[in-house]
Amino acid sequence: MHNILLVDDEKMNLKILETVLRRGGYQFFEAESGEGALKILEKENIDLILLDLMMPGIDGYQTLERIKQNPSINFIPVIIASALKESIDVEKGLELGANDYFTKPLSEDDRRFQLPLKVRNLVKLKKMQDELSNLNHELRKTQEKLIEKEKETAVVEMAGAASHELNQPLTAIMGNLQLAITKLSPDDPLAEKLNRVLNQVERMVEIVKKIGQITRYRTKKYAENVKIVDINNSTDRTGERETIKQD
Numbered sequence: 001m002h003n004i005l006l007v008d009d010e011k012m013n014l015k016i017l018e019t020v021l022r023r024g025g026y027q028f029f030e031a032e033s034g035e036g037a038l039k040i041l042e043k044e045n046i047d048l049i050l051l052d053l054m055m056p057g058i059d060g061y062q063t064l065e066r067i068k069q070n071p072s073i074n075f076i077p078v079i080i081a082s083a084l085k086e087s088i089d090v091e092k093g094l095e096l097g098a099n100d101y102f103t104k105p106l107s108e109d110d111r112r113f114q115l116p117l118k119v120r121n122l123v124k125l126k127k128m129q130d131e132l133s134n135l136n137h138e139l140r141k142t143q144e145k146l147i148e149k150e151k152e153t154a155v156v157e158m159a160g161a162a163s164h165e166l167n168q169p170l171t172a173i174m175g176n177l178q179l180a181i182t183k184l185s186p187d188d189p190l191a192e193k194l195n196r197v198l199n200q201v202e203r204m205v206e207i208v209k210k211i212g213q214i215t216r217y218r219t220k221k222y223a224e225n226v227k228i229v230d231i232n233n234s235t236d237r238t239g240e241r242e243t244i245k246q247d
Contacts, residue, residue: 001025001026001027002024002025002026002027002047002048002123002126002127003026003027003028003029003044003045003046003047003048004021004026004027004028004029004046004047004048004049004050004119004123005028005029005030005031005037005040005041005044005046005048005049005050006018006028006029006030006031006050007030007031007032007033007034007036007037007049007050007051007052007055007060007063008032008050008052008055008081009032009033009052009055009056010032011032013052013081013104014030014032016106017050020106020111020115020116021115021116021119023116024116024119024120024123026119026123029044029046033055033056033057033058034055034057034058034059034060034062034063034066035057035058037049037051037063038058038063038066038067041067041070041073041076046073046076047076047077047123047126047127048076048077048078048079048119048122048123048126049067049076049077049078049079050078050079050081050119051063051064051078051079051080051081051098052080052081052082052104053080053081053082053089053093054082054083060080060081060082060093061092061093061096064078064080064093064096064097064098065096067097068096068097074097075126075129076126077099077100077122077123077125077126078097078098078099079098079099079100079101079102079118079119079122080093080094080098080100080101080102081101081102081103081104082101082103082104083103083104083105090103099122099125100118100122102114102115102118148217151217152216152217155214155217155229155234156214156215156216156217159211159212159214159229159234160212160214162208162211163208163209163211163212164212166204166208166211167205167208167212170201170204170205170208171205173201174198174201174202174205177194177197177198177201178198180194181194181195181198207231210231210232210235211231213235213236214229214231214234214235215234215235215236216234216235216236217229217234218230218233218234220233
């Protein structure tokens with residue numbers, strides 16, 4: 001069921017519009033002022049607005065301007081109503097963003113055909129806009145997921161390459177340090193320094209091992225507006241590498 005907001009300061013006009021449009025199966029919301037219309041628009045999901053131009057307080061022109069200036073509701077189609085015969089008044093409403101218009105009092109042709117047809121067409125337009133908006137939203141979500149997947153794949157592949165390239169030289173450095181230490185006396189000051197270096201190299205080997213186990217893309221804050229890969233949270237619990245399928 002589609003929701004139509006009827007805005008007119010005269011109750012009789014509101015009832016006439018409901019009578020004319022009742023066969024469309026719409027749900028109606030009524031406002032007798034521009035202020036009341038804007039309040040309803042804040043709370044309800046409205047598909048079409050029938051807006052009288054001549055009202056006390058905030059008139060139809062001002063109400064239309066506020067609607068079109070509000071990004072959360074400016075997409076709702078609006079049909080303006082005027083009892084004025086000068087075309088300049090209708091033109092002003094159309095220039096402010098109204099989609100169509102009718103004049104009061106309604107003629108027999110307006111009651112039976114013209115107004116119901118205008119309402120039906122604009123309600124269909126609103127439905128198409130909503131469907132397109134939903135589709136665009138889903139496309140954006142899919143695109144974001146694909147981008148995240150590409151990031152994850154790139155990080156995992158880079159981690160694997162870095163681990164492979166660093167592991168061999170670190171192993172060689174560690175082996176040579178161990179060999180050098182065995183040839184020195186425990187009391188030799190150089191032995192103590194080499195042991196400290198060896199401890200740092202062993203630490204680097206463990207870090208490289210963790211890098212080689214990265215299976216997903218997780219980050220942590222490093223500095224203001226800067227994030228880095230969180231190595232500890234980017235590996236699975238078993239430490240086993242997941243297979244990345246290549247296209």
